[in-house]
Structure formats: C-alpha cells, structure tokens
Amino acid sequence: MRKLATLALAIIASTASAQLQCFYKDLVAGQRQQVCFDMSKPREAQAAQDYIRSLQPRAGIFDNPITVREMLTARHLTVPAKITPFRVSESTDGLIIKGIMNGGPEEIKLSGIVIAPGQEVSVARLLGWLVPPASIVNVEATGEYSVGGQKEVFLWLGNNLINIILVERGLALPIKSKGPYEGELASAAELAKTQRLGMYAESK
Structure with a gap:
C-alpha cells in the first residue's frame, strides 16, 4: 500500500x-x-x-483499513498541555469509545461533530483502525457531557485530532458552536466537500 x-x-x-x-x-x-x-x-x-x-490511497477510508492517520488540514495545531491518557477498550456506538482513564473505566464521546448521513459503517471502520483496543490516546476534555452521560472530548492521536480527521474524510459533520476548534472543523468540512470525500463522493 x-x-x-x-x-x-x-x-x-x-x-x-x-x-x-x-x-x-x-x-x-x-x-x-x-x-x-x-x-x-x-x-x-x-x-x-x-x-x-x-x-491519498483511494481504497481505505470507506471500504478497507485506511493507511492515513494524519490530518490534511489544521497542521498548525499543537497538543495542549492539559490532556489525560486514555487506554481504549472498544468503540461502542458511533462516536462513543470505552476505555480506562485515571485508573477507572470511562466512556467518552467525540465532541463538536456528528456522524454524516450514511457513514456509520465507515466511521466504525475508521475508529477501529485508528484506535483499536489497547491503544493509548490523549483526551482533551471539554467539561461537557453528552445526553448519555459520556464525557465530551477532543481525542488526540499523536499530533492529530481524530475529531478533525473524521470531518476531513467526509464521515462526520461539525456541529455549529463556539467551542474549541470551530474554525478548524469548518475548514475540514470544506476540504471533504471540495474533494468529494465520504458523504460527498457521489455528489456532482
């Protein structure tokens, strides 16, 4: 590959x-x-x-295990000082991930985004490849909680934000808010639309 x-x-x-x-x-x-x-x-x-x-390899994001972990946009971002290591147990439902944080079990949900229409399977494949069980990532907590009680977070894989990667690939859409990385998520969505990735792949 x-x-x-x-x-x-x-x-x-x-x-x-x-x-x-x-x-x-x-x-x-x-x-x-x-x-x-x-x-x-x-x-x-x-x-x-x-x-x-x-x-960018044609196969992968949508059909096979992908070979790209890096963000295509927002390369100026740096990992914040206040992060917490998170050991992945499993991805359960869409943007929700189970794991161990601060010595105990925790459920987190990727913040600032929603799954794009029809991209549920692709999101599951991508998250399963990016953050497989036993992998270690870093959590940037927002201080907010989802309706299901999960911590809303931005998830760092090395120097890359998984939240942004999902949007760049056309697999997720940014939520309109004034939260962190609003501009970066908007730029990621524009890239996906311009390059017809993910949900935009069949658009004319």
Whole structure:
C-alpha cells in the first residue's frame, strides 16, 4: 500500500477573481513542495481534486483499513498541555469509545461533530483502525457531557485530532458552536466537500 506523504492545506488568497488553494508536501532533508490551484477555474479545481486523490490511497477510508492517520488540514495545531491518557477498550456506538482513564473505566464521546448521513459503517471502520483496543490516546476534555452521560472530548492521536480527521474524510459533520476548534472543523468540512470525500463522493 502506498503511504501518503505529509500534506497540509492552506487557503492563501481569496478574491472575486481567484481563490487559491495551496498544498504542501514534505520532501527529504526538510524540503517542501508547494502546488497551488485557482479554485475559481473549473479545470484547476478538477486538477486540485485529482492531485489530492493521487496522494491519498483511494481504497481505505470507506471500504478497507485506511493507511492515513494524519490530518490534511489544521497542521498548525499543537497538543495542549492539559490532556489525560486514555487506554481504549472498544468503540461502542458511533462516536462513543470505552476505555480506562485515571485508573477507572470511562466512556467518552467525540465532541463538536456528528456522524454524516450514511457513514456509520465507515466511521466504525475508521475508529477501529485508528484506535483499536489497547491503544493509548490523549483526551482533551471539554467539561461537557453528552445526553448519555459520556464525557465530551477532543481525542488526540499523536499530533492529530481524530475529531478533525473524521470531518476531513467526509464521515462526520461539525456541529455549529463556539467551542474549541470551530474554525478548524469548518475548514475540514470544506476540504471533504471540495474533494468529494465520504458523504460527498457521489455528489456532482
């Protein structure tokens, strides 16, 4: 399986006549390759879509175990100081994960997002691959609780937020709120829509 090169997305200009999206791919010796597309032009928008699909394995997110753990957007984020290790036991229902935290059993729910229509199976596959039983992740608690009593959290896998990864892949949608990472979740949703990932795969 091909391995996706580290990829970051940044919108660097937006005017009435041009809307540039630039993609940065890490090369060797700290070098980076930059490729920009004018999204206001249909041909370049299509070229941008083809470019990102060429870097991301086609199979995986929706049908087979995926090979990409990194966020494609929000590469500027850093892991906050106040996090708590969480040992995964199982993913139970959609965005709910059971595990051990602070020495005792705990149920957490990914905050700021809901599962996109028709993507329940894909979400289960992705979470099962990203956070299998016995894996260790870090919880950033929001202080809120879901209707079912689970802690609402942002879940860090290394330097990547799983909440954002799900939205980038078109498997989840951001909830409109003024909570943490609202802007990053919106950008992730725009990427999924632009590149026709997940729930947008069949849209025209």
